[in-house]
Amino acid sequence: MTPQKIIIDTDPGQDDAIAIMLALASPEFEVLGLVAAAGNVPVEQTAENACKILELAGRLDVPVYKGCPRPIRRPPINAQHVHGDTGMDGPDLPAPTLTPMPQHGVAFLLDTLASNPAQTITIVTLGPMTNLSTAIIQAPDIVARAKRIVSMCGAWAESGNITPSAEFNAFADPDAAAIVLVSGLPLTLLPLDVTHKFLITPERLEKLAALPGRCARAAYDMLNFSARFDLKKYGWSGAPLHDPCTIGWLLAPEFFSGRRVNVEVEVSSPLTLGATAVDWWNVTQRPPNAEFLNTVDAAGLWTLMLERLSKLP
Numbered sequence: 001m002t003p004q005k006i007i008i009d010t011d012p013g014q015d016d017a018i019a020i021m022l023a024l025a026s027p028e029f030e031v032l033g034l035v036a037a038a039g040n041v042p043v044e045q046t047a048e049n050a051c052k053i054l055e056l057a058g059r060l061d062v063p064v065y066k067g068c069p070r071p072i073r074r075p076p077i078n079a080q081h082v083h084g085d086t087g088m089d090g091p092d093l094p095a096p097t098l099t100p101m102p103q104h105g106v107a108f109l110l111d112t113l114a115s116n117p118a119q120t121i122t123i124v125t126l127g128p129m130t131n132l133s134t135a136i137i138q139a140p141d142i143v144a145r146a147k148r149i150v151s152m153c154g155a156w157a158e159s160g161n162i163t164p165s166a167e168f169n170a171f172a173d174p175d176a177a178a179i180v181l182v183s184g185l186p187l188t189l190l191p192l193d194v195t196h197k198f199l200i201t202p203e204r205l206e207k208l209a210a211l212p213g214r215c216a217r218a219a220y221d222m223l224n225f226s227a228r229f230d231l232k233k234y235g236w237s238g239a240p241l242h243d244p245c246t247i248g249w250l251l252a253p254e255f256f257s258g259r260r261v262n263v264e265v266e267v268s269s270p271l272t273l274g275a276t277a278v279d280w281w282n283v284t285q286r287p288p289n290a291e292f293l294n295t296v297d298a299a300g301l302w303t304l305m306l307e308r309l310s311k312l313p
Contacts, residue, residue, distance in 0.1 A: 003030040004250070005120055007109065009067070010243075011039030011127030012049035013079075013087055014222035018305075019126055019243035020050070021215055024057045025308040026251055032112055032121070033063045035105035039127035039172055040079045041087035043069045046127075049088050051096035057215055058313050060098055067105030067131035071173035079168060082229045090225030091218040109135045110142050118145040122250065125151040126243040128169050133176035136183050148186045150246045153177060154263065154276035155192035156292070163274065167192050170265055171274030178265040181289055189263065190245040191276065193294040194256065198245055199238030200227050204302050208309070215312035248301045249293065255300050258293035262286040 006029050010016045023029050034054070036047035047066045054062050070076045083089060101108070109131065113121055123146050125132055136143045153169045154177075160166040170177045180187065200223050209220045223241070230239035249256050262279040264286075266272045278292055 001028070004028055004122060005030045005032055005116065006122045006124055006250070007032050007035060007112065009035045009037055009123060009125045009127065009131050010050060011037040011041070011046045011087070012053060013040040013046070013083055013126070013243065014090060014226040015241055015243040016040070016126045017049070017053050017088055017222055018219055018241065019247050020053050021057060021219060021312060022244050022247045022305055022308055024059050024062070025311045026247070028251060031062050033065060033108060035065045035067045035108060035131050036100070037067050037127040037131055038069055038071070038076055039169065040083045042076070042078065043067060045087055047100045048096060049086065051098040051100065052088070052093045055096045055098055056093065056218055064098065064100045065103060065105035065108045066100045068134055071128065071130055072133065072175040074173065074175070077172055079162070083226060088222060090221035090223070093218065105131050106134045106138065110139050113142050113145045119147045121146055122148045122150060124246050124250070125149065125153070126246060128173035129153065129176040129180045130173045133179035136179055140183065143183070143185065146185060148188060149180065150188045150190070150250060151180070152190045152195065152243050152246050154189050154278070156276065156278035156280065156294070158192035158196050160275065161192060165272040166274030167276070170276055174265050174267045174274040178267050181263055181265060187290040188249065189290050189292050190249060191292065191294070194296045195242040195245050196240045197296050198241050198298045198301060199236060200241050201238035204238065207306055211306065211310045213310070213313050216309050219309060244305060245296065245301070248304065252301065252304060255297040256293045257295045258291055260288040261290065261292050262288050263290045263292055
């Protein structure tokens with residue numbers, strides 16, 4: 001089987017790190033590069049974090065590119081209150097020797113899409129969609145060559161996790177999300193409706209801790225750190241694990257279900273900025289523009305993730 005070519009646009013983030021590790025451990029993928037986004041922490045830090053993950057996994061062949069340093073037209077925000085000052089607090093990872101490439105991340109996206117056959121590259125966004133939306137603005141005909149966009153973004157029945165109505169990635173750059181949603185690109189959304197069902201329970205953490213290798217140990221330390229905030233916030237049996245759901249869907253779409261619907265992003269209201277209006281019942285009769293997922297086989301996905309992480313050094 002020919003590996004599927006993917007580009008991961010990311011703002012690591014402990015959950016981003018696990019998603020990247022999952023992709024690197026899966027022979028179904030050829031990871032063409034990581035593009036750093038401003039989100040959980042500023043872009044300089046997310047780029048460094050991406051380099052740390054690749055070094056940890058022994059994958060110095062995968063290049064890292066820095067993307068846009070701030071949202072399209074909003075003041076930047078971050079989630080250091082969840083992820084810690086570095087964005088990947090938990091393990092004590094050394095400063096990386098790997099450094100980002102000199103080319104801008106948006107230019108890398110466009111050049112890579114232009115130089116590969118059309119409909120062969122999937123773009124996975126794990127943070128705000130600033131880089132992808134900027135690429136769409138610059139060259140919509142080139143971005144249209146992408147096979148699919150798979151994004152951790154949005155919420156419907158689960159409301160918001162950074163405001164009462166908005167999920168973090170959509171809220172951090174709602175204008176970018178709006179551009180992607182009206183672009184006509186094939187789009188799959190992994191919203192809070194899915195990720196709030198994929199929980200890091202103590203039993204699952206124990207199984208992760210039992211795996212060999214430095215990557216599994218770092219993954220355990222990261223999730224043990226980030227889970228503390230969400231356990232206090234939600235009072236659930238485990239903390240939600242967001243970004244790995246994107247890679248999980250690409251690996252095992254049978255673990256997920258949802259519906260093709262119309263999704264719009266609020267860009268005006270101060271109370272609901274970044275909220276995703278999901279027309280589940282087609283009451284507006286606007287044409288569907290996204291596959292919006294809302295269920296996951298959490299046990300199956302966790303088993304798959306453990307099996308793949310066990311293959312990393």
